[in-house]
Ligand SMILES: Cc1cc2nc3c(=O)[nH]c(=O)nc-3n(C[C@H](O)[C@H](O)[C@H](O)COP(=O)(O)OP(=O)(O)OC[C@H]3O[C@@H](n4cnc5c(N)ncnc54)[C@H](O)[C@@H]3O)c2cc1C
Ligand code: SF4
């Protein structure tokens with residue numbers, strides 16, 4: 165299941181180590197997650213549903229869906245998809261029971277910074293780079309590597325020179341990471357688990373690998389927690405082998421492990437199209453991409469390159485069910501008519517051992533919601549959104565949002581929004597020279613991005629967000 | 644609705660095809676037909692042959708100016724630029740190739756069309772490794788506007 169050779173990526177595998185899965189000794193490499201190591205050893209069932217004991221595998225691969233929970237070294241409910249495997253680690257089926265005996269003591273570290281940034285993806289790292297010449301900054305990310313979604317994008321990015329167009333996503337992630345780590349402190353493997361208003365902004369974060377609790381007092385906080393992948397309702401959708409598209413990208417492009425031999429992709433937006441291409445690059449077969457809409461949603465250039473590799477795209481098609489006993493063995497797909505009903509007799513079974521859902525993202529809004537910033541449902545933005553102004557500041561003073569969390573868009577936009585939030589946060593602590601000029605340039609770039617056909621939806625979403633923000637703020641700040 | 648909107652397959656009538664004269668000179672052909680916020684092709688061209696009014700426009704190539712250098716093929720994130728040069732009975736096509744194995748010079752490969760179907764034999768004439776690996780293949784001239792990918796068969 166490991167990818168040995170790849171046209172674009174080189175996998176830096178760490179030292180060979182051994183861990184135990186339900187008593188069985190297995191090989192892994194240092195620096196990979198438990199989930200990746202289990203996959204590489206052919207294990208795809210990670211847990212069972214509590215009531216009906218249905219097998220479950222991981223779905224999102226970025227610590228947001230909870231279907232990969234296992235017992236690790238006696239601790240239950242560990243998110244194996246973002247926890248690194250260690251020499252001699254004991255991984256077992258989850259029983260949800262808390263361990264008997266003494267509670268592990270954690271070390272507490274207190275910190276005081278000007279700006280705390282939650283999430284080290286495109287938006288968070290850009291905010292950090294922008295703000296750190298003027299303010300003390302800490303970035304906190306719960307994944308083992310910073311870069312968010314970018315670390316698995318092998319394709320060259322679109323956009324303009326300023327946003328590094330024509331450069332591969334992984335390369336952009338490396339550049340951002342290098343620059344940010346020179347300028348500020350980045351805490352990895354560290355999850356922010358709570359926000360408290362103590363007259364000042366206060367965050368609690370936990371380094372899960374080293375048992376350290378951080379208590380962070382910050383003058384401003386930028387939330388850039390990204391988004392999580394949407395689920396789709398169909399029979400058998402909980403079988404191991406059904407993944408979010410990003411989950412497969414993490415497995416394949418970060419850890420060099422194949423999700424299976426032959427996949428079906430649901431959703432012909434950019435994520436689904438790019439994933440199909442990346443699977444082919446990794447030497448994995450793709451039976452088809454199916455899409456419920458009558459038109460392909462992603463860029464035509466992505467669709468065209470996927471087609472040139474021989475992958476069919478069926479629009480007006482959906483998935484009816486997935487079947488298999490312990491994991492996916494196939495799927496029934498079906499044609500849809502004008503009213504989204506199944507066309508009678510159009511069912512077709514396709515053989516595949518995994519299915520990727522690429523049916524949209526939802527902003528990960530739960531943490532920022534704890535601050536008391538106003539949250540509103542905006543369909544065009546992908547779901548619940550923290551209202552914010554043009555400087556990315558929410559209705560709660562000193563709390564900012566940026567990137568996918570602030571509207572499902574693109575990395576280029578995430579970087580620009582990060583810069584805007586970072587610059588504004590720094591400026592409101594101590595005036596930044598040439599603030600107006602810099603800000604104007606970033607905003608102008610953002611505007612240009614949202615002008616094309618693909619910019620229409622995000623543009624409308626942002627207009628609604630601002631409108632509601634100003635409606636709300638007309639009545640005074642919350643919090 | 645265009646076929647590419649439904650199936651992702653571009654048809655010749657959708658494209659701006661250079662005249663025979665330009666094809667003999669050897670020029671870039673763009674298969675980028677949708678308004679997306681992207682312009683590395685414009686930035687990459689050493690002779691300003693590619694134009695765009697705003698970043699959301701589709702690229703237009705001035706075949707008079709184009710010198711067939713291939714820089715735009717290398718830079719394009721959409722893998723939507725190709726070089727075509729017709730010489731007598733055969734055509735040289737330069738295309739982006741991001742798979743393994745990378746073929747050797749003079750290796751016989753299969754040329755694929757826009758649906759990934761094998762259409763003819765091709766011989767690899769040149770490999771250029773830049774940001775993207777560019778492979779130049781030679782095919783019979785009648786496939787000059789059809790061959791858009793390759794399959795290495797060993
Ligand atoms: C397949 C695919 C293709 C794409 N192609 C393009 C493209 O060609 N061009 C383009 O511009 N964009 C593209 N994008 C979009 C782009 O990758 C995203 O818009 C961008 O990465 C969003 O950045 P972000 O920083 O907002 O979020 P993310 O990159 O998701 O980063 C969020 C970070 O927050 C961390 N985090 C979340 N919660 C916590 C917590 N509680 N504590 C600590 N850390 C936390 C996460 O670990 C993560 O690292 C693509 C996306 C995908 C999936
Ligand atoms: S082939 Fe060279 S000269 Fe012609 S358009 Fe492309 S970059 Fe410009």
Ligand code: SF4
Pocket residue numbers: 465673675681682683684685701702718719720721722723724
């Ligand atoms: S670089 Fe490629 S995808 Fe981008 S506009 Fe030019 S031709 Fe289109």
